[in-house]
Amino acid sequence: MSGQRRAQGRGRGWLEAEELLRRGKVILDAAPPWVRRAGSVLDTAARATNPVYAGVRAVQTIAPRITTPASRTTAPPKPQTRAAASTRVAGGSATSRKPAAPSPKPRALLQEAEAQLGAGARGASDAFTFGLGDHLSAGVGAAVDWAGGEDPRTAYGRRIAAERASDQYDAQHYGAARLTGQIVGTGAQLMLFAPAAGVSGGVRIAQATPLIAREVVALGGAGGLLGVGEQAVSDLMQGRMGTAGDYAGAAAGGVTGALVGRTGSPTGSSAAAGVVTSVAQDLLNGRTVSAERALQAAQISGTLGGISGRHGRAAFDRLSSQQKERIGERASQVRTAVRGDRTVSTDKRRYYLDGGGYTYPDQRTASGQLVESKGGRRADLSTSQRRAYAQPGLAYRVDHVIPADAGVMLALPFGLGGYHLFNEHR
Amino acid sequence: MGWRCSWMAVQGASKEAVLGAVGLKDLAVETYHGSRQYPFSVGVLPRGWIVVFSEDYDWMTNAHAALLAPLGPVVACCVDDKVAMASIAWSLQNGHEVWRVTHDVDIDPRPLVVSGEPPEGFDEIRRRLAAEQVAGDAENHGCDYIFDIPLEAARLACGFRMDQWEPAFSAAEFADERAARAHRWPGAKRGLLSSLFDVLLIRR
Numbered sequence: 001m002s003g004q005r006r007a008q009g010r011g012r013g014w015l016e017a018e019e020l021l022r023r024g025k026v027i028l029d030a031a032p033p034w035v036r037r038a039g040s041v042l043d044t045a046a047r048a049t050n051p052v053y054a055g056v057r058a059v060q061t062i063a064p065r066i067t068t069p070a071s072r073t074t075a076p077p078k079p080q081t082r083a084a085a086s087t088r089v090a091g092g093s094a095t096s097r098k099p100a101a102p103s104p105k106p107r108a109l110l111q112e113a114e115a116q117l118g119a120g121a122r123g124a125s126d127a128f129t130f131g132l133g134d135h136l137s138a139g140v141g142a143a144v145d146w147a148g149g150e151d152p153r154t155a156y157g158r159r160i161a162a163e164r165a166s167d168q169y170d171a172q173h174y175g176a177a178r179l180t181g182q183i184v185g186t187g188a189q190l191m192l193f194a195p196a197a198g199v200s201g202g203v204r205i206a207q208a209t210p211l212i213a214r215e216v217v218a219l220g221g222a223g224g225l226l227g228v229g230e231q232a233v234s235d236l237m238q239g240r241m242g243t244a245g246d247y248a249g250a251a252a253g254g255v256t257g258a259l260v261g262r263t264g265s266p267t268g269s270s271a272a273a274g275v276v277t278s279v280a281q282d283l284l285n286g287r288t289v290s291a292e293r294a295l296q297a298a299q300i301s302g303t304l305g306g307i308s309g310r311h312g313r314a315a316f317d318r319l320s321s322q323q324k325e326r327i328g329e330r331a332s333q334v335r336t337a338v339r340g341d342r343t344v345s346t347d348k349r350r351y352y353l354d355g356g357g358y359t360y361p362d363q364r365t366a367s368g369q370l371v372e373s374k375g376g377r378r379a380d381l382s383t384s385q386r387r388a389y390a391q392p393g394l395a396y397r398v399d400h401v402i403p404a405d406a407g408v409m410l411a412l413p414f415g416l417g418g419y420h421l422f423n424e425h426r
Numbered sequence: 427m428g429w430r431c432s433w434m435a436v437q438g439a440s441k442e443a444v445l446g447a448v449g450l451k452d453l454a455v456e457t458y459h460g461s462r463q464y465p466f467s468v469g470v471l472p473r474g475w476i477v478v479f480s481e482d483y484d485w486m487t488n489a490h491a492a493l494l495a496p497l498g499p500v501v502a503c504c505v506d507d508k509v510a511m512a513s514i515a516w517s518l519q520n521g522h523e524v525w526r527v528t529h530d531v532d533i534d535p536r537p538l539v540v541s542g543e544p545p546e547g548f549d550e551i552r553r554r555l556a557a558e559q560v561a562g563d564a565e566n567h568g569c570d571y572i573f574d575i576p577l578e579a580a581r582l583a584c585g586f587r588m589d590q591w592e593p594a595f596s597a598a599e600f601a602d603e604r605a606a607r608a609h610r611w612p613g614a615k616r617g618l619l620s621s622l623f624d625v626l627l628i629r630r
Contacts, residue, residue, distance in 0.1 A: 207568040321483065321509040325430060328508070348461045357590055360428065360460055372428065375509055378531065380570035382428060382507040384589055386562075 119174035123181025126167065127299060128188055134163035171292070179291060186299040201264045201313055201404025202377035207389055208400040211262075218338045219262070220255040226412060227254020227277065234420035245284030250416075253277025257412045264404035266309020267302045270415025274301025277419060300422045305415025312410030313403040317377070324401075328375030329362050332399040342366035354391055359384040361396075369395040377403060428507040429460060432486030433479040435584040438498035441468060444476045445598060447493050449605065455597040459588060465609060467595035475501075475584045479595060482609070495521040501584040507573060515576035517542075517583055527576040538572055545582035551575065 125133045138159035145155035170178045211219070231250035235242045242250075257273025274297035282289045319327070329346065336343045343363050350358040351370060361370035372385055379400050381389060388396045436444050445452055450466055459467045459479040469477045480486060483506050491502045500518040507513075516526035525542030538552070552575055559571040581587040600606035 205568050206566060321430065321506060324509045348463075350458065350460075358592075359589075362428075373508075374428075378511075379509075380507075380511050380531070380573070381568050382511075382589070383569060383571060383574055385428060385507070386567055386569035 116174055116177040119170035119177040120181035120184075122167065122170055123178035124185035124188070125181075127182040127185025127295065134160060134167070138163055179295075182292060182295050186295050200377060201407055202402030204402050205374065205379045205381070205398065205400045207381060207398045209397045212339060214340060215335070215338050216259070219258050223254040223256070223258020223261070223273075223412065224251040225254065226258070227251045227273070227416060230254070230413065230416040230420055233417070234423070243285055245286075246281055248284050249277055249279075249281030252280040253416065253419075254412070257416065261408035261412060264402075264408065266312070266404075266407045266411030266415075267306035269408055270305020270309070270411050271298040271302030273305075273412060273416055274298050274419045277301075277416065296422070297419050301415035301419045304418035305411035308414035309407035309411035313407040315410075316403040316406035321376075324375035325373075328373040328399065328401045331375075331401045331405075332363055332371050332373040332397075335399060336363065336365050336369075336371065341369065351388065353384065353387050355387070357384055357387065359388045361388075367395070369397050371397045371399060374398070374400045375402075429505045429589060430483045430508050431460060431479065431481055431588065432483055432502070432504040433459070433477055433586070433588060434486055434491055434494060434500055434502040435471065435475045435477045435580075435586055436494045436497050436500050437473065437475050437584065439476060439494075441470065441476050443497060444468070444478060444494065446601075447497060448478060448490055449601050450478065450598045451601040453597040453599060456594045457597040459591070459595045464597035464599060465606075466598035466600075468598045469586075469591070469593070469595040471585050473585060475586065477584075477586050477595075478598070479588065491516070491518055492521065494518075501580050501586075503576065503580045503588070505577065505588065507570075511570050511573055513573050513576040515580040515583075517545075525579070527579045529570075529572055529576055531570070538575055544579050547582050548579050551578045551582070 129136070138156055141159045142152050142156035145159075146152040167178075227250040228247055231242055231247050235246075253273045253276040256276040257269045260272040261269035263269070275294050278294045278297035279289055281287075282293070316324070316327075333343045333346075342365060344366050345364045346362065348360045349364075351361055352358045359370075359372075362373040363371040365371065370388065372381075372388075381398070385398075388394060389398065441452065445468060450468070452468060453464065455464070457463050457467050459469065459477075460481070462481050465481055467479045469479065471477055483504055486502050486504050491500050494500045495518045501515070502517070503513070503515045505513050510531060512530040514526070514528045514530070517524045523542060525544045526540070527544060527548075528539040529537060531537070540552075555571045555575050555578070562569050562571055577587050577589070581590075600609060
């Protein structure tokens with residue numbers, strides 16, 4: 001029985017979609033020839049741009065050829081006359097005037113597979129296009145309706161409602177398939193932009209001094225502040241005040257993004273920030289955690305972060321050597337302050353090494369540390385710097401700013417900003 | 427800091443002639459080359475060599491070397507161990523290039539391009555530093571020993587290696603005031619933003 005009910009449900013969904021198309025066709029049939037031709041072209045384009053239609057139509061075309069004649073009464077409905085459609089919409093059998101024959105197993109399995117495939121494909125399409133695929137289909141369909149004389153806003157509203165009803169139906173009845181499709185679509189999109197973010201971020205010199213705990217905390221704190229700031233800007237733009245849960249969730253996302261940014265991946269850090277923001281905001285606002293929203297957040301943040309990160313790396317690369325040198329020295333001064341130390345001198349004074357020779361450190365700190373600042377894709381120590389680094393008892397710190405750092409610094413604000421911009425559920 | 431500088435040395439000419447040839451004047455103020463207190467400095471080396479040191483990596487060019495060529499043999503060097511790990515040294519005699527040794531990691535990590543006839547003793551130094559590089563890489567020194575080879579070639583030729591020379595030089599700057607104002611060098615006075623950074627981050 002459940003199989004029959006599912007078939008009826010599917011049939012109703014198909015019927016609604018087909019009804020919309022049929023109505024459009026009826027309107028078109030009464031329109032002047034040039035409108036019919038334009039409508040036909042637009043309709044074809046709408047179907048062609050939506051891969052879901054292509055995939056499902058292919059299955060529909062193949063499936064009936066391998067089923068028995070009796071089971072064809074349960075196939076998805078073909079466009080019907082208005083009278084027949086009205087009868088079915090009123091609650092009759094979704095598929096045929098004849099009572100449905102018991103479905104043989106192969107046919108039911110095939111239909112099930114077809115439905116799962118359709119749900120997965122729609123999920124992937126929605127994820128890949130940021131959910132804009134529905135809007136695109138609805139928009140093109142509404143244009144066809146408008147050409148036939150219908151009010152475009154009404155037509156668009158009806159079509160987008162049908163698309164969303166279809167998505168909701170999929171989520172309710174084929175949740176796993178839809179989620180799988182969304183994951184695939186998200187992954188495909190991130191992979192599409194991952195190579196862009198893979199523009200070489202550089203290799204930090206192995207002798208670069210690692211971050212101490214205080215610096216890691218400061219880094220997370222900066223990320224948290226960024227998240228809160230992005231939330232505030234979003235609230236300002238939307239004319240609303242976010243809840244405490246929104247802000248706490250945004251902070252959590254920012255902290256996560258900043259810490260993951262230590263990997264140097266703008267896509268990864270932004271995606272992580274988006275996911276954590278979405279999940280944390282759901283939890284802290286007492287909502288059910290939505291995997292779909294979290295995936296969407298990862299996709300949007302990761303994609304925008306990846307693009308921005310690429311530009312950040314490229315921009316750093318394009319700087320002159322003098323500019324990179326200056327950025328490296330300034331970054332070292334900031335780092336000294338974050339470490340709780342103080343830069344006391346940036347004058348270039350010789351530091352004489354044991355065994356002869358000297359080096360010119362970039363900075364001297366209050367704690368007696370000598371700092372060598374480097375900037376660029378890769379770096380090595382010179383022989384005198386190497387001697388200073390290896391000299392016992394000498395506090396010699398090596399800092400190295402690479403293009404990946406610039407990439408992450410640009411990626412996080414844009415990634416998180418994109419998440420807030422597309423945060424539809426709010 | 428490391429180094430981002432350039433210098434050239436001329437043998438057999440007076441300090442005034444050398445400075446005049448490249449449009450500089452001696453300020454007669456003691457300074458250390460590489461300290462970035464002044465854009466240029468000039469030093470007198472043994473065997474009649476005069477060194478003009480610039481805090482600007484991009485200042486030393488073939489054109490500038492050619493200006494000094496009429497005064498005597500010229501040895502020139504550009505050094506950057508802050509961003510690019512690049513060291514280039516070359517020599518001119520009677521206006522013609524005698525040798526050139528180039529190390530630039532933008533080409534590949536451990537490159538060395540040699541042309542012409544480097545000074546005597548160059549091959550031994552090259553072998554020694556190459557061996558040190560192999561040993562250093564095996565122990566993950568993170569050190570570019572090949573970087574020293576052009577510097578050593580220049581030292582063999584004129585006796586000056588900028589990261590080992592200890593005596594002070596004399597400060598110099600452009601003789602033409604307009605050229606002096608237009609010259610952008612690493613130690614030059616910076617803008618408001620840079621000054622603000624200095625105020626915020628540097629506490630003497």
